[in-house]
Amino acid sequence: MLRFPGHGHRDADDVVIGPLDLAARVDEALAVQALAFGLGADEIAVRRQIVLRHLTYPGARALGATTTDGRLVGFVYGMPNDRAHWWSTVVEPYLRAQDNDGWLDDSFVITELHVHPRFQNRGVGRTLITAITDSAAEPRSILSAIDIDSPARGLYRSLGYEDLARQVLFPSAPKPYAVMGAPLPLRHP
Numbered sequence: 001m002l003r004f005p006g007h008g009h010r011d012a013d014d015v016v017i018g019p020l021d022l023a024a025r026v027d028e029a030l031a032v033q034a035l036a037f038g039l040g041a042d043e044i045a046v047r048r049q050i051v052l053r054h055l056t057y058p059g060a061r062a063l064g065a066t067t068t069d070g071r072l073v074g075f076v077y078g079m080p081n082d083r084a085h086w087w088s089t090v091v092e093p094y095l096r097a098q099d100n101d102g103w104l105d106d107s108f109v110i111t112e113l114h115v116h117p118r119f120q121n122r123g124v125g126r127t128l129i130t131a132i133t134d135s136a137a138e139p140r141s142i143l144s145a146i147d148i149d150s151p152a153r154g155l156y157r158s159l160g161y162e163d164l165a166r167q168v169l170f171p172s173a174p175k176p177y178a179v180m181g182a183p184l185p186l187r188h189p
């Protein structure tokens, strides 16, 4: 468990990072994702089914960031990649075109990482992704992020993730994504 002090005014702003029963707290997690990433009610309903399905995959794991009064304010989850998973089948041709598809083997996928806007930029996201990958058995990690300069892309680069493919289009997603990969353990500051 790692603790993050708040801004000094309220103990309730202190955040603790630890294991998360994401299936039990999926609605809280999606409420955080909706605020952080921008999701409408329809998208939340779709994501809910996808998250619950992901959690049945072998090796799927989640960590949460929780305030001392029990509110979930951030989460990360992921799993060992399987080339048969939908995400992997979408990115595979883009990676193959760059001769990078070997990254799909023996790799831990970060599926989602989100921090409530009021709790961003104090190291919670960095700790969540570092902690979940530190306990992975795989020698590398991959993920996809919207292909723009964003806090997420800056964070991933600072941890050692590099672009494996750009302008990756997921069916039904309006914006192109970048696929990034990093050797594990991630770079610690």
Ligand SMILES: CC(C)(COP(=O)(O)OP(=O)(O)OC[C@H]1O[C@@H](n2cnc3c(N)ncnc32)[C@H](O)[C@@H]1OP(=O)(O)O)[C@@H](O)C(=O)NCCC(=O)NCCS
Pocket (backbone or CB within 6 Å): 036, 037, 113, 114, 115, 116, 119, 120, 121, 122, 123, 124, 125, 126, 127, 144, 145, 146, 150, 151, 152, 154, 155, 158
């Ligand atoms: C990406 C995200 C999870 C990072 O969480 P966070 O707790 O704010 O991240 P951290 O405080 O650990 O910041 C880590 C790094 O991110 C970058 N960063 C964070 N917030 C930033 C901001 N507002 N502007 C610029 N860079 C920022 C910094 O490089 C920071 O590095 P530093 O620790 O050297 O200062 C969070 O910004 C978020 O939820 N964003 C919206 C949802 C999203 O895009 N998720 C990722 C989907 S792929």
